[in-house]
Amino acid sequence: MTAGGAIRRWWPELVLFAVLVPAPYLGGFVGIGPDLLGRILIWGLFGLGFSLLFGYAGLLSFGQSAFFGTGGFVCAYLLAEGHVQNTLIALLVGTVAAAAAGLVIGFLTLRRTGIYFAMGTLAFAEMFYFLENSPLKHWTRGENGISGIPSAQISFGMMSFEVASGWQMYAFIAALFYIGFIVARLIAGSPFGAVLTAIRGNPQRASAVGHAIGRYKLAIFVVAAAYGGLAGGLLGIFQSYMPPDAFKLETSAQLVMQTVIGGAGNLLGPLVGAAVWLCLYEILQHTFAVGPYWKLILGIVFVLLVALLRRGLCGVVEDVFVKLADRYKGKRIGETSVGKLGIFAAARSSTGSPVLQARALSKAYAGFQAVAEVDFSLQEGEIHGIIGPNGAGKSTFFKMLAGEINPSSGQILLRGDDITALGATEICQLGMSKGYQINQLFESLSVRESLRIPALARARGKFRFDIFRAAHRIDDVERQVEAALTLVQLHDRQDVLVHELSYGEKRRLEIGLVLATGANILLLDEPLAGMSPEERAHVIKLLRSLRTGRSIVIVEHDMDAMFGLADRITVLCEGRLLDEGSPAHIQKSQAVQEAYLGGAKEHELA
Amino acid sequence: MFSAQLFLSQLFNGLALGLLLALMSMGLTIVYGTLGVVNFAHGALFVVGGYVGYSVYALGGSFVAAMLAGAIGTFVIGLALERILIRFFYNRPAEDQILVTFGVGIVLIETIRSLYGGISKTISLPSWGQGVTNLGFMLYPTYRIELLAISILILGLVWILLYRTKLGLIVQAGVENMMMVNVLGINVRRVFLFVFGSGAAAAGLAGVLASPILSLAPDMASHILVLSFVVVVIGGIGSFGGAVLGGVAAGEILSLTSMVNPAYTDAMLFAAMALVLIFRPQGLLGTEGRN
Numbered sequence: 001m002t003a004g005g006a007i008r009r010w011w012p013e014l015v016l017f018a019v020l021v022p023a024p025y026l027g028g029f030v031g032i033g034p035d036l037l038g039r040i041l042i043w044g045l046f047g048l049g050f051s052l053l054f055g056y057a058g059l060l061s062f063g064q065s066a067f068f069g070t071g072g073f074v075c076a077y078l079l080a081e082g083h084v085q086n087t088l089i090a091l092l093v094g095t096v097a098a099a100a101a102g103l104v105i106g107f108l109t110l111r112r113t114g115i116y117f118a119m120g121t122l123a124f125a126e127m128f129y130f131l132e133n134s135p136l137k138h139w140t141r142g143e144n145g146i147s148g149i150p151s152a153q154i155s156f157g158m159m160s161f162e163v164a165s166g167w168q169m170y171a172f173i174a175a176l177f178y179i180g181f182i183v184a185r186l187i188a189g190s191p192f193g194a195v196l197t198a199i200r201g202n203p204q205r206a207s208a209v210g211h212a213i214g215r216y217k218l219a220i221f222v223v224a225a226a227y228g229g230l231a232g233g234l235l236g237i238f239q240s241y242m243p244p245d246a247f248k249l250e251t252s253a254q255l256v257m258q259t260v261i262g263g264a265g266n267l268l269g270p271l272v273g274a275a276v277w278l279c280l281y282e283i284l285q286h287t288f289a290v291g292p293y294w295k296l297i298l299g300i301v302f303v304l305l306v307a308l309l310r311r312g313l314c315g316v317v318e319d320v321f322v323k324l325a326d327r328y329k330g331k332r333i334g335e336t337s338v339g340k341l342g343i344f345a346a347a348r349s350s351t352g353s354p355v356l357q358a359r360a361l362s363k364a365y366a367g368f369q370a371v372a373e374v375d376f377s378l379q380e381g382e383i384h385g386i387i388g389p390n391g392a393g394k395s396t397f398f399k400m401l402a403g404e405i406n407p408s409s410g411q412i413l414l415r416g417d418d419i420t421a422l423g424a425t426e427i428c429q430l431g432m433s434k435g436y437q438i439n440q441l442f443e444s445l446s447v448r449e450s451l452r453i454p455a456l457a458r459a460r461g462k463f464r465f466d467i468f469r470a471a472h473r474i475d476d477v478e479r480q481v482e483a484a485l486t487l488v489q490l491h492d493r494q495d496v497l498v499h500e501l502s503y504g505e506k507r508r509l510e511i512g513l514v515l516a517t518g519a520n521i522l523l524l525d526e527p528l529a530g531m532s533p534e535e536r537a538h539v540i541k542l543l544r545s546l547r548t549g550r551s552i553v554i555v556e557h558d559m560d561a562m563f564g565l566a567d568r569i570t571v572l573c574e575g576r577l578l579d580e581g582s583p584a585h586i587q588k589s590q591a592v593q594e595a596y597l598g599g600a601k602e603h604e605l606a
Numbered sequence: 607m608f609s610a611q612l613f614l615s616q617l618f619n620g621l622a623l624g625l626l627l628a629l630m631s632m633g634l635t636i637v638y639g640t641l642g643v644v645n646f647a648h649g650a651l652f653v654v655g656g657y658v659g660y661s662v663y664a665l666g667g668s669f670v671a672a673m674l675a676g677a678i679g680t681f682v683i684g685l686a687l688e689r690i691l692i693r694f695f696y697n698r699p700a701e702d703q704i705l706v707t708f709g710v711g712i713v714l715i716e717t718i719r720s721l722y723g724g725i726s727k728t729i730s731l732p733s734w735g736q737g738v739t740n741l742g743f744m745l746y747p748t749y750r751i752e753l754l755a756i757s758i759l760i761l762g763l764v765w766i767l768l769y770r771t772k773l774g775l776i777v778q779a780g781v782e783n784m785m786m787v788n789v790l791g792i793n794v795r796r797v798f799l800f801v802f803g804s805g806a807a808a809a810g811l812a813g814v815l816a817s818p819i820l821s822l823a824p825d826m827a828s829h830i831l832v833l834s835f836v837v838v839v840i841g842g843i844g845s846f847g848g849a850v851l852g853g854v855a856a857g858e859i860l861s862l863t864s865m866v867n868p869a870y871t872d873a874m875l876f877a878a879m880a881l882v883l884i885f886r887p888q889g890l891l892g893t894e895g896r897n
Contacts, residue, residue, distance in 0.1 A: 060701040062708075108880055111887045114700040115644040115843070119835040120883060126832045127876035134869035249828040253708070260705060296716035303709035307691065310702060 012268055016181055020174045024167050034170040036282060040274045041170075041177045042234050047259045047270025048184045049227025054256075055264030056188060057220045058200030059110075062252050063121030064228050066105060066128040069247035071098035071229020073132065076146040076242035077139055087152040087163075091233045098229020099222050101128070106221035110214065113203070122249065129247040146242040173234055177271075180227065184267050186467045187223065191456050194471040196220055198453040201442040208404070208440070209517050210428035210457030219465055257302045263312025272314055341483035342458070342476070342518050353416070355380050355551045356401070356432070356521055361410035363396050370396040372575045373410070378521070383543070383552045385566035387559070387586075389595060393575040394555045395437070395525065401553070402434035402523050403427040414521070429462055433519035437526040437555075439506050441498050447509060448481060448494040454516040455480040480516055487542060488512040504535045511539065515546070522552045528561055540565060563587065571595070615744045616865045617858070622750050624857020625757035626816060628850045630830065631837040632764060633808030639844035640777050640801045643692065643703045647711035648809050649831030653824060655680045655810020656817045657718050660727055669732030676814035677807045683714075684806025688799050696798075711827065719824040726823035735818070753815060760811070761850060768846060777801060836875055840882050842892020851890055 007014065023037055046068060053059050075094030078084040084093070109120035132140045140146065152163035152172060163172045187193050198206040199213050207213045236242035245251065254277065262273025277298065284294035309316055354377035363371040371393040378384050388394050399405045401412060403424040412420045419427055424434070433454070442450045455477045460466065472478070485491045488508040493501065501509065507530065514522055527543065528536050540561055546552065556562045562569065563583040571578040571586060573595045579586060586592055634648045645651075659676035663669060687710060695703045735749030768774040779787045780794050788794045813822075820826065833856070841852025856875055863874040882889060 054701075058701065060704060108883050111883055115638070115704065116839065116887070118646075118701075118704050119644070119839055119843075120879075123832055123835050123839065123876060123879055126829075127873060130872040130876075135873065249832070253712070253828075256705070256708070257712075293716070293720055296713060296720060299709055299712035299716055303691070303706060303713060306702060306705045306709055307694065 012185060013182060016178065016268070016271075020178060023174075024170060032279075034166050036278060038170050038173050038238050040271070040278050041173045042231050042238060043255070043258060043274035043278065044271035045173075045177050045180050045234070046228055046231035046255055047262070047274055048180050048267060049224035049231075050255055050259050051264050051267055051270045052184055052187060052193075052196075052227075053220055053224035054259065055266070055269070056193060056200065057196040057217060059217060059221065060118050060256075061109075061121040061221075061224070062118050062249070062256065063105065063109075063123075063125030064224065064255050065247050065249065065251035066121075066125040067098040067102055067225040067228030068232035068235075068251055068255075069128060069132060069244075070101045070232070071095055072232030072236045072242050072246050073140050073146065074098075074229075075233030076149050076236035079237070080146050080149050085153055086155045086160075087237060088154055091230060091237075094233035095226050095229040098232065099226040102222040102225025102228075103218070106218045106225070110217050110221060122252070125247070125252055126249065129244075129249075132244060132247050140244070143244055145244045146236065147240070149236050149240045149242065151240065152237050169238060173238065176230070176234065180230065181267065183467070184227075187220075188267060189470050190467040191460060191469060191471045191474065191477075192216070192219070192465055192467055194449070194452060194456060197445065197449075198442050201444050202440060205440040205442065205513070206453060208402070208424045208428060208434065209454035209513060210425055210433075210462055211453075212425050212462040215463040219463075257298070259312075261302060261305055261312055263314030263316075263318075265311060266314035266318060269312055269314040273312065276313065341487060341515060342480050354378055354413075355382075355415055356553070357413040358397075358401065359411040359413070361397065361400055361412065362408050363393075363400060363405065364408045369575050371400070371407075371572075374572065374575075374577045376401075376570060376577075378551050378553055379568075380551055381547060381549075382567045383547055383554065383565055385562045385569040385583075386553065386555045386572060387557075387562060387569060388572035388578070391574070392572040394572055396575075397572065398434070398523060398525055398553075398555055402432070404434075425462055428457065428517055428519065431519050432521040432523065433514045433517040434523040435510050435514040435525060435527060437529060439510050441506060441509060441513070443499040444497065446495050446497055447490050447501070448485070450498055450509065451481045451484050451512055451516045452477060454513050455484070455518075458516070458518040480518065484512045484516040487515055487546075489538065504531055507531055507535070508539070511542070520550045522546070522550060524552065524554045524556075526556055527554065528556060528558050536561065611744065612865065615746070616861045618741075618744070618746065619750075620858035620861030621854060622754045622757075622857070623861055624854035625754060625761070625850075626812070626853075627833060627837050627856050628853025629757050629760060629808070629815070630812045631834040631841075631849045631853055632761065632846070633805035633812075634834050635838050635841075635843055635845065635849040636764075636768075636808070637802055637805035638838075639846075640780060641692075641696065641798055642700075643695065643707070643802075644700070644843075645802075645805060646704055646708035646831065647687075647714060648805075648834055649827035649829070650711035650714040651680050651683070651806045651809035652813040652816075652830045653718060653822065653827045654683065654714055655807075655813030656729075656822045657722055657727075657813075658810065659814030659817060660729055660822060663729065669735070673811060673814045677811040680810025680813075681803045681807035683810075684803035685799060687806070688802040692802060693795070693798070711831070715824050715827050722824070724824055726821050727817075728821045729817040731818045749818060753819075756815060760808075764808075765846060773797070773800075836879050839879050839889060842889025845889070845891045848889055848891035855890075 024034065027033065027037055050064055053061060071094035074097040075090045078090040078093060079087065084090045105121065105124045109117050109124065112120065133142050151165065152169065154161055154163060163169055195206065195211050195216055199216055203213055232246055235246065258273035258277045259270045261276055262271065263269030280298060281294055284290050284297060290297065305312065356378040358374060358376040360373045360375060361371060362373055374397060386394050400407045403419065403422055403426070406421045411418060414430055414432060419430065442453060452471065458480065459474060459477045485494055488511055490505060490508060490512065493505060498509065511527055527539055531539065543552065543565060554562070554566065566583055568581065569583055569586045570580045571592050578595055579589045579592050630652065634645055637643060637645050655676035658679035659672035662675040663672035691706060691710065695706055731749050735752055737748050738745045739748045739751055768777065776787060776792055776797055780797055784794050837852040837856050838849060840855055841848030859875050859878050860871045863871045
């Protein structure tokens with residue numbers, strides 16, 4: 001790596017280092033002492049976990065106080081009662097306890113998304129407050145909190161020294177913050193972090209391309225809880241007193257507001273937010289006229305930021321830098337050689353036996369039979385079309401094949417194995433992937449980052465906590481991305497954000513996502529819908545070229561394209577199998593003509 | 607160990623508390639059901655209503671006037687909020703809606719704190735609510751019986767408004783498909799404005815009604831918000847019946863647990879919520895619908 005490259009990659013670490021080291025000297029000039037700096041760092045550390053949780057994974061929790069309090073009280077109890085002398089051990093135990101609490105609360109609250117998650121986390125945090133206050137009073141001393149926490153004692157094997165309050169304490173907290181920051185940066189830049197951003201952007205698609213999103217969410221929730229626990233433990237040691245307020249909703253609220261003010265999607269955001277919040281608090285407190293109104297003023301600032309600058313202060317700075325960088329940056333030149341798109345090696349099935357088979361597949365909704373007893377089979381290397389008038393049950397049938405909805409009855413076999421009700425994630429990991437009629441993309445990612453998401457699922461399986469790798473530096477993943485980019489001809493658009501693409505480009509990316517999963521069975525729902533004639537010609541050519549090593553099922557309304565492409569065609573009508581055969585057979589079929597042209601005949605008679 | 611008498615009285619207590627909780631949560635659930643917005647300022651509006659009522663009550667001594675003032679005051683605040691802020695968030699992610707309403711709640715509470723101070727206010731019972739009444743099986747505070755009747759009356763009125771009037775029909779249709787209702791020539795924007803204002807008014811009215819029992823303080827907003835959340839999570843958010851069922855369930859849990867060990871009332875409530883989240887995440891009467 002060149003020096004320039006290293007700076008580009010590690011600039012946040014460098015900036016932070018350049019701030020933390022001289023802070024004690026510079027702080028003196030503006031009247032900021034070790035006490036305020038220490039509190040800013042503790043809240044910043046707390047916010048790092050929340051930033052990963054909310055800014056990266058999109059999970060807005062109002063219950064982080066539960067972990068701040070748990071870590072804080074466990075650590076404070078151990079130290080104040082003299083059970084543990086080494087501060088580092090006490091912090092570690094507190095952090096682990098908070099992570100364990102995170103595992104339980106996360107398991108319960110992550111069952112629902114959005115509002116339920118926010119309400120659930122808030123309610124459970126309140127429960128922790130009550131537990132601290134009543135049933136656990138004997139250990140936590142209830143409303144009094146735990147006082148008399150001894151000054152920090154650090155031991156590594158034989159070495160042991162005491163951390164005095166003041167600047168030594170600042171150095172201790174700053175060192176832990178720096179480590180916490182590096183870990184958070186590793187997580188954010190790792191394949192694990194890349195999947196988190198995909199989950200925030202489009203959870204359904206992230207799951208459909210083969211990621212077990214529930215486990216990713218739970219993992220980041222536990223990580224955020226651990227950050228909270230560490231910060232809580234530090235707070236107790238820092239002020240030699242652990243206040244019961246740590247468990248209160250106000251703690252979670254301050255964390256949410258600070259982080260959003262600083263910028264939740266940026267890892268420097270929490271520190272900036274904590275600095276702004278605590279400094280404003282100090283300043284407003286000492287300005288006599290507005291002293292009592294400090295929280296009102298901060299509340300108004302917060303509402304304005306959410307309404308107008310949702311990405312927070314760091315987001316604004318980042319936008320300015322990106323604009324400047326764009327102005328001075330030349331065109332990116334493709335440097336990686338294009339390889340061949342990797343596909344799952346098709347398991348050898350005995351010749352002639354179907355790759356994919358549906359037996360008497362049915363789906364009934366309350367009083368409505370959408371699909372009734374449909375048999376279907378796809379041969380190895382075949383392009384198989386499904387057609388039918390509107391309302392024939394094509395989409396429902398397709399969703400069942402892809403594992404997105406469970407059939408009411410019937411069976412689906414993939415190379416002879418039963419995959420009925422296995423779910424889209426598992427099915428994708430087995431090598432079958434679906435492209436959607438209505439684009440299901442990761443709108444806030446670039447084209448290249450988007451294609452990396454399915455490629456990562458193929459390379460890493462449905463879940464992995466691999467934080468020590470960089471998401472964009474895994475060779476076979478990048479080769480896969482390049483190959484997919486080339487196939488769907490989006491190579492020169494790879495750095496463009498998805499929401500800036502034209503409709504036709506988005507349609508191609510939709511197919512690209514399916515290809516990048518490496519699936520050898522493709523289910524494509526109207527791949528030509530809404531495309532211009534040239535784009536259609538390109539996609540039809542692409543689909544033909546894809547059949548080597550793959551089997552494809554296509555639902556399509558463009559009959560000409562379908563009769564030209566497909567080896568076999570299945571016709572559905574009113575949820576039932578109407579006919580099946582070669583394109584020539586279907587074109588001649590009396591039943592099919594009636595199903596489609598019944599209305600036209602009446603029209604002719606009139 | 608426990609006499610049947612005590613059990614019966616706690617059961618009744620739970621019902622009275624439960625219907626008050628239902629009243630508290632109703633505004634939250636209707637606003638969510640109609641607009642798809644969870645109002646995190648709900649607890650703050652409850653407190654604002656309580657304080658408006660407190661001022662009017664201190665001024666004229668009429669509790670009925672206080673109730674009206676609390677409801678109307680929060681209704682107007684609700685209308686203003688919807689016009690100035692909330693309507694711009696209908697098409698933004700749920701997380702943004704939560705953040706902005708939460709921020710609004712902080713601003714409202716801090717405004718109250720700067721006007722009235724942070725110390726709690728006790729509100730005396732209205733003259734018609736003092737003393738106890740003999741119910742035959744027990745003696746019960748008169749105001750609590752009246753509160754029970756008022757809660758049933760208001761919940762009944764809301765039910766009629768939602769399910770037996772043209773406006774209610776429009777609201778229900780708007781939940782299903784707002785664009786279609788708009789195309790049919792009905793001004794959905796005005797309906798939404800009215801619904802948000804009514805949700806706020808429901809919170810404010812509940813604030814006035816509860817103030818003689820709970821005593822008012824700015825800091826109670828978060829607890830009220832949490833209680834409302836527990837009620838709607840148990841009952842199923844967006845469902846009118848869910849708010850009532852969830853409220854009564856929560857009231858009975860609190861009341862019956864306090865008979866055994868008052869220290870565990872809240873813990874039991876959250877345990878019940880955890881069970882609902884595990885076994886029926888959409889709530890007792892909720893549907894998958896939105897979300």
